[in-house]
Amino acid sequence: EAQVTQNPRYLITVTGKKLTVTCSQNMNHEYMSWYRQDPGLGLRQIYYSMNVEVTDKGDVPEGYKVSRKEKRNFPLILESPSPNQTSLYFCASSFRVGLDGRYHEQFFGPGTRLTVL
Amino acid sequence: QKEVEQNSGPLSVPEGAIASLNCTYSDRVSQSFFWYRQYSGKSPELIMSIYSNGDKEDGRFTAQLNKASQYVSLLIRDSQPSDSATYLCAVNSGGAGKSTFGDGTTLTVKP
Numbered sequence: 001e002a003q004v005t006q007n008p009r010y011l012i013t014v015t016g017k018k019l020t021v022t023c024s025q026n027m028n029h030e031y032m033s034w035y036r037q038d039p040g041l042g043l044r045q046i047y048y049s050m051n052v053e054v055t056d057k058g059d060v061p062e063g064y065k066v067s068r069k070e071k072r073n074f075p076l077i078l079e080s081p082s083p084n085q086t087s088l089y090f091c092a093s094s095f096r097v098g099l100d101g102r103y104h105e106q107f108f109g110p111g112t113r114l115t116v117l
Numbered sequence: 118q119k120e121v122e123q124n125s126g127p128l129s130v131p132e133g134a135i136a137s138l139n140c141t142y143s144d145r146v147s148q149s150f151f152w153y154r155q156y157s158g159k160s161p162e163l164i165m166s167i168y169s170n171g172d173k174e175d176g177r178f179t180a181q182l183n184k185a186s187q188y189v190s191l192l193i194r195d196s197q198p199s200d201s202a203t204y205l206c207a208v209n210s211g212g213a214g215k216s217t218f219g220d221g222t223t224l225t226v227k228p
Contacts (some may be wrong), residue, residue, distance in 0.1 A: 031214055032214065033214070035218075039222065041220065042218050042221055043161070043218040043222035044218070045217070045218075048214045048215065048216070049214075050214050054212065058215060058216075090160055104149070104153065104214065106153075106161075106216070107163070107165050108160035108162070110159075111159075111160050115145065
């Protein structure tokens with residue numbers, strides 16, 4: 001089954017304790033991205049990756065790190081989590097469609113609900 | 118001004134009616150436009166994509182794009198209670214991978 005998986009699905013942690021949220025896709029997609037979703041603020045892009053070893057900042061990258069060492073995996077790292085990073089996080093991946101591959105129709109993972117105390 | 122703005126809602130329509138969802142964007146170089154549906158507690162799922170001016174129809178859904186007016190809309194015909202969800206408008210700028218979402222419009226279809 002084609003899917004994007006995230007782990008863990010739920011996480012409660014404390015300020016300053018490093019954590020990693022994993023994301024994996026089995027569709028051989030080049031493009032992957034991380035979002036956070038907060039009430040009233042919609043989905044905001046944190047980081048995205050166009051391919052292995054190619055990453056770039058989205059709209060809200062502060063406090064987050066990513067890496068893309070393999071095509072299928074795109075982990076999100078919070079080195080020193082703070083309460084304002086309490087949120088619902090989504091990973092997404094997409095193939096590129098269109099004659100020049102410009103377009104991204106994204107498939108989303110199930111989400112990770114993170115609480116930082 | 119937000120980069121992508123949607124009518125704030127909530128929007129309520131009776132079953133069988135047409136639901137109209139609107140979205141405007143500020144970046145003129147935006148090239149691809151998407152509508153995602155998100156049920157409460159679930160992840161967004163793609164329902165429509167549109168890349169060129171005009172209308173695109175898929176079943177009960179029609180997306181409309183007007184790049185000159187920087188406007189994209191979604192029409193849902195014969196609305197069903199199962200269409201009750203939050204609809205997210207998303208805009209991509211070229212091939213750079215940067216995606217910007219609107220805050221969403223919550224639609225309720227009443228039986």
